[in-house]
Every structure is written in C-alpha cells, then in structure tokens.
Amino acid sequence: MQAPLNRTLQQVKNEEVIDLKLYWRIIMSHKWGIISFSILITLLSAFIVFNITPIYKGTTTLLIESQQTNVVSIQEVYGLENSNEYLITQFEILKSRKIAHDVILKLNLIDHPSTQEKTKSQLSVFIKQVKETISKWLPDNTKGHTKPNTNNQKMEAAINSFLAHLVITPIRKTQLVRISFESVDAELAAAVANEVANTYIENNLAAKLELTIKATTWLNSQLKNQRKELTAAEQKLQKYREQQGIVGSNSGFNIAEREIDLVSTKLVDAKRELLESKNLYDQIQNFGRNNATKLQLIPAILGHELVQSLKNSVADIEIRRSEISNRYGRKHPKMKSINSERSRAYSNLNKQIISIARGIENRYKVAVAAVDSLQESLNKTKNDMQVLGSKEYKLKELQQDVDTKRDLYDQFYKRFSETTATGDLKTANARITDKSPIPNQPIKPNKKLIVTIAFLISLCFAIAIAFLVRALDNTIKTSLEVESKLNEAVLGVLPLLGKNKNNRQVSYNQYLDAPHSNYSETLRTIRTGIILSSLDKPFKTISVTSTTPEEGKTSVSIGLAQSLAQLGSVILIDADMRKPSIQRALELETNNLGLSNLVAQTQTMQECIATYSPGGFDVLPCGTLPPNPSELLSSQRFKDLISTLEEKYDRIIIDTPPCHAVSDALVLSPITDTYIYVVNANLTATPLIKNNLNRIHQANGHISGIVLNKVDLKKAEKYYGENYNSYYGSYSYSGTNN
Numbered sequence: 001m002q003a004p005l006n007r008t009l010q011q012v013k014n015e016e017v018i019d020l021k022l023y024w025r026i027i028m029s030h031k032w033g034i035i036s037f038s039i040l041i042t043l044l045s046a047f048i049v050f051n052i053t054p055i056y057k058g059t060t061t062l063l064i065e066s067q068q069t070n071v072v073s074i075q076e077v078y079g080l081e082n083s084n085e086y087l088i089t090q091f092e093i094l095k096s097r098k099i100a101h102d103v104i105l106k107l108n109l110i111d112h113p114s115t116q117e118k119t120k121s122q123l124s125v126f127i128k129q130v131k132e133t134i135s136k137w138l139p140d141n142t143k144g145h146t147k148p149n150t151n152n153q154k155m156e157a158a159i160n161s162f163l164a165h166l167v168i169t170p171i172r173k174t175q176l177v178r179i180s181f182e183s184v185d186a187e188l189a190a191a192v193a194n195e196v197a198n199t200y201i202e203n204n205l206a207a208k209l210e211l212t213i214k215a216t217t218w219l220n221s222q223l224k225n226q227r228k229e230l231t232a233a234e235q236k237l238q239k240y241r242e243q244q245g246i247v248g249s250n251s252g253f254n255i256a257e258r259e260i261d262l263v264s265t266k267l268v269d270a271k272r273e274l275l276e277s278k279n280l281y282d283q284i285q286n287f288g289r290n291n292a293t294k295l296q297l298i299p300a301i302l303g304h305e306l307v308q309s310l311k312n313s314v315a316d317i318e319i320r321r322s323e324i325s326n327r328y329g330r331k332h333p334k335m336k337s338i339n340s341e342r343s344r345a346y347s348n349l350n351k352q353i354i355s356i357a358r359g360i361e362n363r364y365k366v367a368v369a370a371v372d373s374l375q376e377s378l379n380k381t382k383n384d385m386q387v388l389g390s391k392e393y394k395l396k397e398l399q400q401d402v403d404t405k406r407d408l409y410d411q412f413y414k415r416f417s418e419t420t421a422t423g424d425l426k427t428a429n430a431r432i433t434d435k436s437p438i439p440n441q442p443i444k445p446n447k448k449l450i451v452t453i454a455f456l457i458s459l460c461f462a463i464a465i466a467f468l469v470r471a472l473d474n475t476i477k478t479s480l481e482v483e484s485k486l487n488e489a490v491l492g493v494l495p496l497l498g499k500n501k502n503n504r505q506v507s508y509n510q511y512l513d514a515p516h517s518n519y520s521e522t523l524r525t526i527r528t529g530i531i532l533s534s535l536d537k538p539f540k541t542i543s544v545t546s547t548t549p550e551e552g553k554t555s556v557s558i559g560l561a562q563s564l565a566q567l568g569s570v571i572l573i574d575a576d577m578r579k580p581s582i583q584r585a586l587e588l589e590t591n592n593l594g595l596s597n598l599v600a601q602t603q604t605m606q607e608c609i610a611t612y613s614p615g616g617f618d619v620l621p622c623g624t625l626p627p628n629p630s631e632l633l634s635s636q637r638f639k640d641l642i643s644t645l646e647e648k649y650d651r652i653i654i655d656t657p658p659c660h661a662v663s664d665a666l667v668l669s670p671i672t673d674t675y676i677y678v679v680n681a682n683l684t685a686t687p688l689i690k691n692n693l694n695r696i697h698q699a700n701g702h703i704s705g706i707v708l709n710k711v712d713l714k715k716a717e718k719y720y721g722e723n724y725n726s727y728y729g730s731y732s733y734s735g736t737n738n
Helices: 002-016 020-029 031-049 084-094 097-107 122-137 151-165 186-244 249-287 305-328 333-425 447-472 479-486 518-532 553-564 595-599 629-633 636-648 686-698 713-720 724-731
Strands: 056-064 166-170 176-183 430-434 490-495 541-546 570-574 610-612 617-620 651-655 674-680 703-711
Touching: 020 031, 020 447, 031 447, 056 084, 056 186, 084 097, 084 166, 084 176, 084 186, 097 151, 097 186, 151 166, 151 176, 176 186, 186 333, 186 430, 249 333, 305 333, 479 490, 479 686, 479 703, 490 518, 518 553, 518 674, 518 703, 541 553, 553 570, 553 617, 553 651, 553 674, 553 703, 570 636, 595 636, 636 651, 674 686, 686 703
Parallel strands: 490 703, 541 651, 541 674, 570 617, 570 651, 674 703
Antiparallel strands: 056 176, 056 430, 166 176, 610 617
C-alpha cells in the first residue's frame, strides 16, 4: 500500500515540475521549420519596409497663454479663464477643419506634388494595380452612380488627409503644445507645422477683432437704451418729490424724527413735573386751600425759603414778646406793640403760605396744560410720520429703480470702454517658441526596428505553432509514452532502418544480415521478454498485429521468427488474407498454396508449408485469397490446424491483419496465447491504438506488450530525451553496430 502511494506522490511531484528540457526539445525538433518561417517573414518584411516611402515629421512648439496680459480686464467679454478647459478647447481648435482649410489654401496643398500618384511607393502602386485587377472580376456595383469630382469634394478629401497626418501633442503641466505634421516631403512637413501655428494665431486675432466689433456694437446700442431708461427714472423720481412736497433727504423723515425726539423729551419732563405738582395739589385740596395752619405742614410749603424766613421772624417776635411779658406784664404798651407786630407777622406768614399754595395749584394746572399740549403735538407728529411712511415707500421704490438703472448703465459704459480699449490692442493669445526646421531623417519606417520586430514576432509565432503542433500530436513517439498513454509494457524499441548498398530498404533480413546491430539486439530483447513472461506456461501461439497497415508488423513477425528459431522450432503463418506480404518479403516460391488451401483441406500440409532456410524456420503463406477471411480464421478447421501445429512446433508466429481495418486479429483470440502489438512511432494516433487494445482485451486476448517500431534513435535522443543510442552503444558488440 505504501509503494503505490509513493509512486502517486512522485507522479504529482513530477507533474508540478516544469520540464524546460522538454520545451527545448520541442523547439529543436522543429528548428528548421521555425528558422525557415522566421527568415521568410523577415525577408518579406524587409522587402515591404524598403519599398515604403519614408515619412518626415516637422514639429513646431506653440505657447498658448490662457490668461492674457491686458491693460484692462475683459475676461468676461471673451470668456477666457486660466483653466484646463480653455487649453483643451484651443487644442481642438488647432485640429479643426477651419485651420486645415486655411493652411491647405495658403500652401496650395491640393495640387502639391507630394499628393500626386508619381510620389507613391512602388508597393502602393503594386497594391493598387492588384486591387484594380481584382475589381475587374467582381460585379460592378457602381453603375448608375456618377463618380463625384467637384472642388468641394476634393477639398474635403484634402482636409481629411491633412487631419490624418496632423498631430497635436500637449506638453504636460505647461501651456506648450507641439504641432507635428507628417509628409513624404521634408520641406512640406516643416512648412505645414509652422503654417498651422501661424494660421491659428491669425485666426485667433481675427476672431478677437470680430468679437470686439460685435461686442462694441451691441454694448453701444445697449448703452443708449440704458441711458434713456435712467433719464426717465430720474425724471419720475423728481416729479414725485415735487408733487408730494418732499424736502431734504429721506423724505423729511430726519426732521420728523428730530421733532418727535424733542417733543418726547419735553413731554417726559412735563409729565414728571405734573406728577410732582399733582401730589402737592392733592394735599392742598385735602387741607383746604385757605387753611394756612394745615398748609404749612406740607413739606414743600414748609421748606420754602420765604416761609422759613417768615417763621424765623415770628419766632423772634415770640421771643421778644415773652421777654416783654415777663418784664412789663400783658398790659404794658410795649406788650401791645409787640402783640400788634406779632399779629402782622402771623398774618404775613399765613398770606405767604396761602400764596405758595396758590402758586403750587397754578403750577399744577400749567403742567396739565403743558402735558396735554405736548401729547397733542406728539400725536400730530406721529400721524405726519405715518403719512411720510407711505411717501417714503414710493420714494424708495423710485430711488431704487434709478439706482439700478444707473448701476446697469455704469456697467455697460465700463464694458464699452474696456472693449474699445482692448480692441485697439489686438494682442494674440499664442506665440511660436520653436519653429520647425526641415527634418533630415525620416521618422518612419524605422527599418531596422520593423525588421527586427518582424523577425522576433515570426520566431515567437513559429515557436507557438511548434508547441501547438506538438500539443495536437497524439501519436506515440517514445517508450515512456507507451507506458503513460497506453498503460502497456514495452517489449522493445526497433530503430528506423535506412537503405543498403543497393539503395533498397533493409528490414526483413536485418536480423540475419547484421546479427549484432541495434535492430537485432532489440529483437532478442523482445524474444527474451516473451520467454520470461511465460516461464510457467510458455506462449506457443503468438499473434502479431497493429492498428493500421505499414506499421511494420510483418517485419516484426519475420524478425521474431528468426530470433525464436535459434531456440527451437518455429513456424510463421501469414494470416493476413486480404493483403499478404510474407511470401513476397521472404522471396519464397509463388505456388499460391498456403493457409487458405490447408484450412479448406484442398492441399496437404507438406504442399502448403515452406521452409525458409536462411532463418531456420518454416513458413505457411496465405495461399489463395479467400472471399471470407474472418469466417475461415474463426472456423473449427483452423483451430484444429493450430492444435496440430502446436504439437509439431515450439512456437507459432501468426502475422494478422491490422485491428483497426478488420476484426480478423480479434477472431484469433481463442487460439492465441498472446498478442504482440506493433506501433509505428510518430504515425498512429493514440486514441486508435487504445481503442484496438481495448477490443483485444474485451475479446479475452492477452497482450504481452508493445513493440515501438521505426524509431529514429538520434531524433528520439535529441528531441524526446530517450537515450537509445547510449543503451545500444554500451551493450552492443564492438565494431559490429550498424
């Protein structure tokens, strides 16, 4: 169990390893075909390349300034911005049909010699002649159609051809662009590249001038309209001011606001004074306006300076009266005088208190009147403010209309001035940094590169075809493939034989003519393999077959008979009754007697069997060709014949027909001890061989092994890795290896 597992692991390991030697052998096996194909394609490519007209390329470098240096800013008018979109747009303009049209007209490229038939390469002329010849044999589908040849169509064709040879290449992260033109004429290539740049600059200036004129005309008309609208709006505003009597700015709101502020301030003061007066007024009304005694209790009256002065006078009189009363008595004249003075002082005090109270009352009434007057004035002013509000709304609306029209007019006037100034400058947005010189060397074809690439591609293609052929080749080429693809043992590998001195193919008597050759050694190896595989019960009846004719089964049968004849008695039977070849191969007498006659019992065994003296074995030829070979071989008489021959001979070699063509070989399975299957190397497809081997197994036939025939030993060693020559050289007889 461990041994099969080890073999399986070894197979997996071998499959995972890339056999570089195998790839090399595949290449070497087809080396002459690969080399021949590569040389042929290379020569053809060289012929084509050296007949191609050389192409020259002129290149001009142009600087496109996306943000121009202007005296005034007018980017909005032209829509110019420093952006990638602008540069990409200019690149597309350089490739436009308008530029191409102008350049073609300036340089007269329609009639330029480089576009005429005489400048075309010999290869192009040859291809055109071939096309014209082929078109004569094809149906004419152009009947009823006139071939256009107008000037416009010629120009369109010239523009298309021009654009096909024009290349615009931006230089990354710069504002530079390369303008390249390819032509068979070196001077023309340089001239066109330079002219494209000049035409672009001229067209740009012309476009700017045209745009400036259009912008100026439009702005002028718009400026007049805006001026009219602005004048009308200003007149309407002024008329409204006059109608509403609005004076000053802001519709008189400033005056009204100042008036309200003033009245409001005075009203606040009047109300404050009213509140203060009202409290005193209420106290006076409570105490009585003529009750001086109580009125003097009011702090405002009591604290009055005049009252305080009179009270001080009364106090002094009271002091003096008290002193006089104490000194002179109440009836003393001085006492009367002081009492009279005292009465006058109190009378003056009371009158002054009542007078102050009357003043407080009057002040209260004045405050009330002032508050009412100020409140009325404030209300009137507020009403006037509301009226002014409606006027202000209308005034602002008219003023806003005037301002808007004035701003719009100013903008148009500014743009008009800028456009006029810019139009006078006439600055270009591009300039040539490097003009194209006349090229000295063509850019294409790169003959060396093309020929080299053609050689490499053809070489790779030929190698790929070689691998494809090898992959599609399903024939058996080596003994290893016999074991791996057919799962059968290899009895021997017979080398491919050349011709003898008489220029005749050497095969049938090679074993006798060159007993120590590789061919003879292989036959002895096959003989040994048959003997060793049947030690207990030797194989007496051995059938030799193949898949298809011409694989060498007859030569193997003869060689095997010759080798086995050295060990015992052998008879070789030609059972290929459709295409017999043993009698002719061994150059036996043609008496047309043989197997068919013996089975039919029309002749005796002595009459049908011939002896091949050089090989030392007997031969039973085919005899008369029967109409039904399969029935004859499957008959009981044939079986009885084989039984009789087995008693007389040690080995019976039967040369049978190919298995793929007929089933004669399968019919012999009941009487055949073993089969030897001959495979022609590099000829028979593996599926056919496997199919016929399966048929033999299904017929209960035993297969001793495969004989790989006609193997080119040198080629096998060189291309397939099997060193047959080393094997034969080591063990063959010295000086006798043919």
